[in-house]
Amino acid sequence: MNQTSRHGDLGNVTVTDEDLAARAATGDERAFLELYRKHRRYVLTLVVRTSGRPEDAEDLVQESFFQLHRSLGSFSGRSSFRTWFHGIVVRVCHSATRNRLAQRRRGDADAEHMDEERMETEVGGDGRDHASQHALKDWIQGCLDHLPLLHRLPLVLHIYSGLDLGDISRILSIPEGSVKSRLFHARKRIALCLQQREAQP
Amino acid sequence: MSAERDWEKTLREHQYDLPAQTWQRMENDMRGWLASQARQAQTAPLPALAPWWAAWLRPSRWGVALAGLALAGVVFHFQSRDPGSLDWEAGQARVFDGGQQVAWEDARCEVQGTNAHLTLSRMDEQTIQLRMDQGQATFHVQPRRAGETFQVDLAKDCQVQVVGTTFTVGVDSLKAWVDVQEGRVRLQAAGEGQFVDPGARAQCPDSRKASANPMPKSDSARTEDAPPTIPVAASQPVSVQVEVPACNEPGPCVTVLSNFVRQHPGHPAVSEVALRWGRLAARGGDPRDALVGYSHVKSPVLAPMARLESLQLRAREFGEQAAVADSLDRWLAGLKESHPLFKPVAQLRVELYRRQGNDSGARSLEERISGSATAQTRGR
Numbered sequence: 001m002n003q004t005s006r007h008g009d010l011g012n013v014t015v016t017d018e019d020l021a022a023r024a025a026t027g028d029e030r031a032f033l034e035l036y037r038k039h040r041r042y043v044l045t046l047v048v049r050t051s052g053r054p055e056d057a058e059d060l061v062q063e064s065f066f067q068l069h070r071s072l073g074s075f076s077g078r079s080s081f082r083t084w085f086h087g088i089v090v091r092v093c094h095s096a097t098r099n100r101l102a103q104r105r106r107g108d109a110d111a112e113h114m115d116e117e118r119m120e121t122e123v124g125g126d127g128r129d130h131a132s133q134h135a136l137k138d139w140i141q142g143c144l145d146h147l148p149l150l151h152r153l154p155l156v157l158h159i160y161s162g163l164d165l166g167d168i169s170r171i172l173s174i175p176e177g178s179v180k181s182r183l184f185h186a187r188k189r190i191a192l193c194l195q196q197r198e199a200q201p
Numbered sequence: 202m203s204a205e206r207d208w209e210k211t212l213r214e215h216q217y218d219l220p221a222q223t224w225q226r227m228e229n230d231m232r233g234w235l236a237s238q239a240r241q242a243q244t245a246p247l248p249a250l251a252p253w254w255a256a257w258l259r260p261s262r263w264g265v266a267l268a269g270l271a272l273a274g275v276v277f278h279f280q281s282r283d284p285g286s287l288d289w290e291a292g293q294a295r296v297f298d299g300g301q302q303v304a305w306e307d308a309r310c311e312v313q314g315t316n317a318h319l320t321l322s323r324m325d326e327q328t329i330q331l332r333m334d335q336g337q338a339t340f341h342v343q344p345r346r347a348g349e350t351f352q353v354d355l356a357k358d359c360q361v362q363v364v365g366t367t368f369t370v371g372v373d374s375l376k377a378w379v380d381v382q383e384g385r386v387r388l389q390a391a392g393e394g395q396f397v398d399p400g401a402r403a404q405c406p407d408s409r410k411a412s413a414n415p416m417p418k419s420d421s422a423r424t425e426d427a428p429p430t431i432p433v434a435a436s437q438p439v440s441v442q443v444e445v446p447a448c449n450e451p452g453p454c455v456t457v458l459s460n461f462v463r464q465h466p467g468h469p470a471v472s473e474v475a476l477r478w479g480r481l482a483a484r485g486g487d488p489r490d491a492l493v494g495y496s497h498v499k500s501p502v503l504a505p506m507a508r509l510e511s512l513q514l515r516a517r518e519f520g521e522q523a524a525v526a527d528s529l530d531r532w533l534a535g536l537k538e539s540h541p542l543f544k545p546v547a548q549l550r551v552e553l554y555r556r557q558g559n560d561s562g563a564r565s566l567e568e569r570i571s572g573s574a575t576a577q578t579r580g581r
Contacts, residue, residue, distance in 0.1 A: 022496030027524045029235050045217045140208045159212050
């Protein structure tokens, strides 16, 4: 995601995300829609990977942008727009996860969805049945989806967003050392998961 | 197996996407939602705040709320004190740096400095006289009453005298100068007076050659002089000097200014440069770029002007009457009639009332404008 982009709708003016955010904060809908078009695909990947529920992706993307719109006034420019917006998307995904778990505790109909298990519990890599029928790519994605959220989130932010330790630390409000440690454990778990595939007949 | 090494690459390459028509539908939904937000803000601002209040009423927020109230109390306490109670007595020097500002009693003068060494030479009911020894400072001075003087001494025999305006002064090892953003200032140098208009710069004669150098006229000074060198804020390495572009004509200057703003977002002069960028782009017929320039003006002294000019552009160039009217209404609700921006803000709102065919709204606001002008005249 580039910091600077050209867009046909804004003619030949070079506009940064920060510029668009500043204009959107003053009520400029066109600027907000520019941000929306520019970031929605990336947000889609992020919410699918973070929540592990592609079926909720549309709602989460929209909710992320609703939250962005409500929060634009508080964007101070201390961090880049990109880092700041990541924080919003992550909070939206966390909030959705909490709501699902609350529903589950109340015994709602959808409560037993396996994905919810994956969100909070440590799955020991026993995804063999799930992944054995799929190609390598799907197996790798399965490994990622089976990571606990604690480890998956820093990895998703690192892989899909290319964020460095400092940015991830700010977004998740944890020390850089913890980010490093979680990335290490996430990679280790995925490596173990891939070894299981190799061990398959 | 290579997959074990390349699994991150494999993941990165596999991005989710949706069909084009799904994206289109989602964008239409987003447009609808934005429109509903705009309508809510126009017609019923209080219900729109409901979720915000609900969030704040959560017990976990109370601590933050109380801390905020305490902080606001402290800020109010200090803002309501007069300069004397801020321990800035006549003869005392202060350094304003890194966006510090002082709001004097009844907010009639605000100062934002950049390593600005200022001495309060005289302070009484009629006169505020400051001496600037070094650095740069932007003053936002509200209209003075009859007989009142606000003066900044930049060098020996070189003073800036104002009635009510916003201007930036700078003093470095080579020169002392004044940039006027709003209103008009009088530069009194070596016994001669010169008025400096908005957008113009004038420079004091070099104090070392004061008698040899006649004072330059504002326009020629602005275009021919080398850009001033301003010491950077104390938090940055002292040896680093960043040149602030001094150009002030539409065309290539806009690119120079925008590059400066993007390359030095933390520079103390960035707001002033961004305001110039916005104005020159607007003058050069590029309102979109102007809006971008205005959006970079963060200084509390200059931001209200940037906001007003950006609203003017949006109303006049982009036809966003409804949204601009909404912004103006909210602004006017919190703007004192004695504030120098009250009149231009209200006049823009009157213009929009007329365009919307709301003559009664326009008349009512015009009465308020004339009422505030009468009150100010009576005050003087």
